[in-house]
Amino acid sequence: MILRPLRPTAADAEAVRTVTAAAFVDLDTRPWPPGRIDRHHRRALHLAERDPDGCWIAEDAQGRPVGTVLASIREGTWGLSLLAVGREAQGEGVGKALLTRALEYGRGCLRGVICSSDHPAAVRAYRAAGCDLHPAMRLTGEVRHAGLAAPDGPVAPGGPDRFDLLDSVDRRLRGGARGSDHHELLRHFRLLVCDDLAGSGYCYYSPDGGIELLAATSRRLATRLLTTALLGMDDGAEVEATGLTAEQQWAVDVGLAAGLRVSAGGFVCLRGMRPPTPYVPSGAYL
Known part of the structure; x- marks a missing residue:
């Protein structure tokens, strides 16, 4: 080799x-x-x-x-x-x-993040590397708009001019900004942004049904962002959101209201940090 x-x-x-x-x-x-x-x-x-x-x-x-x-x-x-x-x-x-x-x-x-499957060898290796293992959930199924309450405030489409806001949210939640990773995320996903007196937050999602990444400074804003993203998909579209630790009950509540299923889904492995919240990690850009 x-x-x-x-x-x-x-x-x-x-x-x-x-x-x-x-x-x-x-x-x-x-x-x-x-x-x-x-x-x-x-x-x-x-x-x-x-x-x-x-x-x-x-x-x-x-x-x-x-x-x-x-x-x-x-x-x-x-x-x-x-x-x-x-x-x-x-x-x-x-x-x-x-x-x-x-x-x-x-x-x-000082900090480390891994989104892991439940493969025994992977879990054993990441624990041996000093990571704390946080069991994760996933949301899957066909989204049903009828079950979702209207967002409680404004959400706007985002672009490169909002990357400073995104980096500020990331520093607060995960200790480090993503910088140029946002250019790659925006290449493939739609970006939603909240910024008002209640705080700040953002969400990358695909109209085809994927929640790629969500980070916010409050559960209220996170709920607003996730709801808006789900409403931005076709009614009945297949949806997936992964990497939900126990701290993300707000996301579980939104998913259940939208008719999605909740199941076990691997681990979020963290070193030198607690689970960010409210937060839905990106498997690719963490």
């Missing part, structure tokens, strides 16, 4: 996607739509450019990619965006070697 830095090239971005598809085939057997492929490629390219010491790929003796890791550092907050090992290489120490490189990259950081 050879470990090498991930290059910000189309070929390496596709190698990351191929390994990811091979690693999680049991969890998601659906064909990847073009939008998902593009998001995956863009994440690999962005992080390889911004965090070259945190992004690695493992190759076998024939030069074929068998594993990858993507890690980032933003203002002292380290995040593990992806750790994937193809089925044929699992159990051979590839994941451990990749995680070691990612952890070395974040050694000087």
Whole structure:
């Protein structure tokens, strides 16, 4: 096995996607739509450019990619965006070697965040790395607008001119702003922003049914943002929101009102910090 830095090239971005598809085939057997492929490629390219010491790929003796890791550092907050090992290489120490490189990259950081599946090996590795494991829930199902109360205040579409506000919210909730990550998020998702006397907050979502990221300074604003995002989707659209720790009961309440199902959904693994709230993490940008 050879470990090498991930290059910000189309070929390496596709190698990351191929390994990811091979690693999680049991969890998601659906064909990847073009939008998902593009998001995956863009994440690999962005992080390889911004965090070259945190992004690695493992190759076998024939030069074929068998594993990858993507890690980032933003203002002292380290995040593990992806750790994937193809089925044929699992159990051979590839994941451990990749995680070691990612952890070395974040050694000087006070805080760390990982959104993990419930795979036993992953959970064991993240706990051994010093993370506290916070069981998470997911919301899934068809959204029903009729069950949602009208938002209790204004929500506006956001753009790059609001990134300073977003960074301010992130510093308060997770200890570090995302900076250029917001450019990538805005490339693929719609942005909603609240900013009034009650506080500030934002939400990235897809009209196709995904809640990608939500952060706010109060539960009231978080409820307003999530409600507005769900109302911005077609009635009956398939919705998914993941990474909801026990502190996010406000999100559970909104999801249940919208007719969504609540189920167990992996862990949010944190080091040096308590679960941010109110907050719905991004699996890719944490």
